[in-house]
Amino acid sequence: xTLTSWPFALFVAAALIxxxxxxxxxQNRWLLVASYVFYATWTWFFPVVxxxxxxxxxxxGRGCRGSRRWLLAGIGLNLGCLALLKYAPPLLAASAPxxxxxxxxxxxxxxxxxxxxxxxxxxxxxPDGNPWDFALYLAYFxxxxxxxxxxxxxxxxxxxxxxxxxxxxxxxxxALIVIGLVRKVVIADGLSELxxxxxxxxxxxxxxSGLSLATTLxxxxxxxxxxxxxxxxxxxxxxxLFGIELSPNFQLPYLARNFTEFWNRWHITLSAWLRDYVxxxxxxxxLRRNPSARHLPNVIGPPMVAMLVSGLWHEASxxxxxxxxxxxxxxxxxxxxxxxxxxxxxxxxSAARQARARLFVFALVTLTWLPFRTGLQSCALFLWGMAHxxxxxxxxxxxxxxxxxxxxxxxxxxxxxxxxxxxxFLRWPSAARIAALAAALLAIAxxxxxxxxxxxxxQEF
Amino acid sequence: MxxxxxxxxxxxxxxxxxxxxxxxxxxxxxxxxxxxxxxSFSLAQIAVxxxxxxxxxxPDNDLTVPNMDTLELIVARVMAGPSGA
Numbered sequence: 001x002t003l004t005s006w007p008f009a010l011f012v013a014a015a016l017i018x019x020x021x022x023x024x025x026x027q028n029r030w031l032l033v034a035s036y037v038f039y040a041t042w043t044w045f046f047p048v049v050x051x052x053x054x055x056x057x058x059x060x061g062r063g064c065r066g067s068r069r070w071l072l073a074g075i076g077l078n079l080g081c082l083a084l085l086k087y088a089p090p091l092l093a094a095s096a097p098x099x100x101x102x103x104x105x106x107x108x109x110x111x112x113x114x115x116x117x118x119x120x121x122x123x124x125x126x127p128d129g130n131p132w133d134f135a136l137y138l139a140y141f142x143x144x145x146x147x148x149x150x151x152x153x154x155x156x157x158x159x160x161x162x163x164x165x166x167x168x169x170x171x172x173x174x175a176l177i178v179i180g181l182v183r184k185v186v187i188a189d190g191l192s193e194l195x196x197x198x199x200x201x202x203x204x205x206x207x208x209s210g211l212s213l214a215t216t217l218x219x220x221x222x223x224x225x226x227x228x229x230x231x232x233x234x235x236x237x238x239x240x241l242f243g244i245e246l247s248p249n250f251q252l253p254y255l256a257r258n259f260t261e262f263w264n265r266w267h268i269t270l271s272a273w274l275r276d277y278v279x280x281x282x283x284x285x286x287l288r289r290n291p292s293a294r295h296l297p298n299v300i301g302p303p304m305v306a307m308l309v310s311g312l313w314h315e316a317s318x319x320x321x322x323x324x325x326x327x328x329x330x331x332x333x334x335x336x337x338x339x340x341x342x343x344x345x346x347x348x349x350s351a352a353r354q355a356r357a358r359l360f361v362f363a364l365v366t367l368t369w370l371p372f373r374t375g376l377q378s379c380a381l382f383l384w385g386m387a388h389x390x391x392x393x394x395x396x397x398x399x400x401x402x403x404x405x406x407x408x409x410x411x412x413x414x415x416x417x418x419x420x421x422x423x424x425f426l427r428w429p430s431a432a433r434i435a436a437l438a439a440a441l442l443a444i445a446x447x448x449x450x451x452x453x454x455x456x457x458x459q460e461f
Numbered sequence: 462m463x464x465x466x467x468x469x470x471x472x473x474x475x476x477x478x479x480x481x482x483x484x485x486x487x488x489x490x491x492x493x494x495x496x497x498x499x500x501s502f503s504l505a506q507i508a509v510x511x512x513x514x515x516x517x518x519x520p521d522n523d524l525t526v527p528n529m530d531t532l533e534l535i536v537a538r539v540m541a542g543p544s545g546a
Binding site for chain 2: 119338
């Protein structure tokens with residue numbers, strides 16, 4: 001069931017009606033049932049895997065406070081499940097059994113399960129006494145497919161509290177849903193239609209000029225952001241209707257002035273997970289051996305390991321590892337540079353320096369999406385095509401609506417940046433609000449006409 | 462362990478090793494992370510410094526903006542001890 005489809009809208013409506021008709025004490029159970037039904041719309045196999053993983057993690061979690069052996073068993077179990085279902089089939093290729101499918105969202109569920117186990121082991125989260133609430137923590141349908149990656153210590157207390165869904169919450173929820181739909185259906189799906197996939201997979205056969213290839217890459221950068229930010233906005237809005245707040249995942253990442261800032265703004269819940277469970281532990285081990293901030297392994301090690309894990313988490317492939325290694329290298333180089341003189345926060349830089357830094361980070365991030373999107377051989381051909389066919393006016397060009405959609409994405413980012421609030425639109429005068437809403441709904445309706453709902457990019461991970 | 466001694470040692474460490482400016486006029490309530498003066502790596506450095514200097518082991522999940530954004534917050538966290546109680 002695609003989240004931008006009518007069946008999903010009807011599913012949410014039905015879930016909401018029952019949710020508000022039944023007594024409060026049954027609401028969590030109802031959400032759990034609805035989540036498993038939602039998951040079963042793909043195949044029966046997915047909820048079975050989730051139920052087994054949930055039962056095993058819950059059981060291990062009850063024994064792993066202070067026990068390293070139980071903790072390692074729980075982490076091994078989750079990673080083993082991920083390795084078996086995500087990494088083994090591509091490696092086994094043709095010999096993989098038929099129907100051996102990767103459950104959608106399994107990578108996200110595994111990260112949440114591991115964070116729960118580690119936090120229980122450290123004594124920072126009490127092992128949950130209610131198995132059904134714990135099951136809902138992993139299965140809650142708005143975040144089931146691609147996060148946000150929630151922590152048990154912030155999610156589970158919400159399940160225990162009374163739900164407050166007042167007028168302000170409903171307004172916020174619908175605003176998030178509309179922004180999410182504009183980003184996904186209008187911008188991301190629009191760019192997806194216009195950007196030819198073979199430009200990445202077979203750049204030379206695409207016969208595109210260098211400028212068109214560069215524009216294609218630029219369009220992919222905005223497609224990826226708006227696809228995932230749109231998804232997050234949409235599911236946060238849906239979740240708010242049930243009175244449950246999910247974490248934001250994006251904060252205008254293409255306006256970052258350095259790479260550390262970029263990762264604090266892009267896929268925030270994954271970055272926070274990597275920081276807490278990979279970056280900090282690696283940093284501590286290295287700093288205990290040599291406390292100098294200028295010691296090279298201390299500078300390179302933590303970001304490189306964290307970003308390689310990130311690459312591997314996305315996909316077990318060489319090109320994704322290269323993507324991770326490049327981002328690790330960017331952060332390491334930034335640290336070396338920062339250690340040469342007094343720290344000056346980006347907010348205190350001159351406007352010109354901030355603009356230069358934003359452009360530099362955006363350009364490098366965009367170029368680095370290339371190994372994120374396609375294999376290394378295609379990356380090389382793509383870069384060769386960009387550099388060598390600039391002067392071929394007869395070659396295929398990118399269609400002009402691509403520029404309009406990028407401009408629309410930038411406009412939304414700019415408005416949110418200026419207002420320092422993703423829901424700044426709600427503070428506009430009522431006439432402007434109504435006009436913006438009408439324009440958004442019209443754009444969503446026009447973009448949906450005759451086009452099948454597309455899945456989200458991050459659902460694939 | 463006195464709070465004033467912890468504050469002085471932490472202030473000197475932050476100025477010299479994290480801000481690379483021993484003369485920086487660091488105020489006790491000046492935001493460090495939200496103002497962009499410190500990042501994740503700096504937090505790990507402070508945690509290891511606190512561990513070796515004051516014998517207080519701050520868990521990774523405690524290295525957050527609400528706990529570590531200002532010098533006075535960090536001092537309070539150190540004085541609360543390993544459990545943070």
